Each structure stands twice: as structure tokens, then as C-alpha cells.
Amino acid sequence: MTALRVLIVDDHDITRRAIRSFLVSYPELQICGEAADGFEAVDKAKSLRPDVILMDISMPRLNGLEATKLIQKENLNTKVIIVSQNDPAVIGLQAREAGAAGYISKKDIGQQLLPILRGVMDQRAGGPGVVFEFGAPRP
Numbered sequence: 173m174t175a176l177r178v179l180i181v182d183d184h185d186i187t188r189r190a191i192r193s194f195l196v197s198y199p200e201l202q203i204c205g206e207a208a209d210g211f212e213a214v215d216k217a218k219s220l221r222p223d224v225i226l227m228d229i230s231m232p233r234l235n236g237l238e239a240t241k242l243i244q245k246e247n248l249n250t251k252v253i254i255v256s257q258n259d260p261a262v263i264g265l266q267a268r269e270a271g272a273a274g275y276i277s278k279k280d281i282g283q284q285l286l287p288i289l290r291g292v293m294d295q296r297a298g299g300p301g302v303v304f305e306f307g308a309p310r311p
Contacts, residue, residue, distance in 0.1 A: 175202035176293045179222035181213040181239070182255070183231040191226060191255075191281065201289060209277045210234025210242075217243045222250055224292055226285075227272070229263060237270040246270035251292055255281065 182188045188189040190208050195201050196247055204220045207213040209231045213302065217225060229236040240252045256263050264275045273292075276284050 177204040177222045179225045181207040182228040208240030213239045214242045225252045240270040
């Protein structure tokens with residue numbers, strides 16, 4: 173199976189580096205790029221064709237929810253996972269309405285991100301994938 177291609181989008185360089193350093197040790201994942209704002213995310217989504225985009229919400233120029241809507245309109249077959257520190261009760265609904273496949277709190281990345289990404293890989297391979305609420309994978 174080919175590696176799951178991941179695009180990391182966050183306006184804070186240190187956050188992008190932290191997520192990258194967490195994921196780089198898993199050979200089934202390939203970080204195909206990074207973006208610092210929503211416009212760059214849309215451009216890189218079109219050119220890099222990632223399987224998954226980890227998308228921050230609060231960014232300059234174009235926020236993550238608007239970028240998600242634009243990416244979904246392109247029909248790239250890319251799953252967008254919103255990654256934010258904002259209230260999941262509010263942001264989860266907004267993320268779903270924007271076309272995101274899910275939401276994960278930044279504080280839960282260590283426990284939830286890998287199971288979500290592996291679920292996307294399973295789905296891509298024809299399996300059931302992971303079923304998760306916005307913010308929490310379910311077994």
C-alpha cells in the first residue's frame with residue numbers, strides 16, 4: 173500500500189513542525205507539504221493532491237473553514253481534518269458544514285491523530301475506515 177499523503181496547514185511554523193515531527197516517524201505516512209494560510213492550502217491541495225489535509229481554522233488571508241469549502245468544490249478526493257484549539261461544540265458543526273471529514277482538538281493530537289489517519293488509510297484500501305465523531309474516533 174502506498175503511503176498516505178498529508179498536507180499540514182497552520183499559520184504557526186512551530187505547530188507545523190511539531191505535527192510533522194510527530195508524523196514523520198510513521199512510514200505509512202508521507203508529509204507531502206505544508207501551508208501557512210488558506211490560499212496557500214488551496215493552491216497546494218490542487219498541485220500536491222494530498223489524501224488528507226490537517227487544517228487549522230484561524231489563519232490570515234483565508235481561514236481554514238473557507239479554505240475547506242474551496243478545496244471541497246475542487247472534488248480532489250481529499251479528506252480535510254480540522255485541527256483547532258477552539259470549542260469543538262461550535263467548530264465541529266462549522267467544520268462539518270464546510271465539508272470537513274472531521275475535527276480534532278490540538279490538545280488531543282497525541283492520542284487521536286494517528287488512529288484517524290490510519291482509519292483514512294483503511295477506507296482508501298476499501299475497508300470500513302474509522303468512524304469518528306467530530307473530535308473523537310470511535311472503536
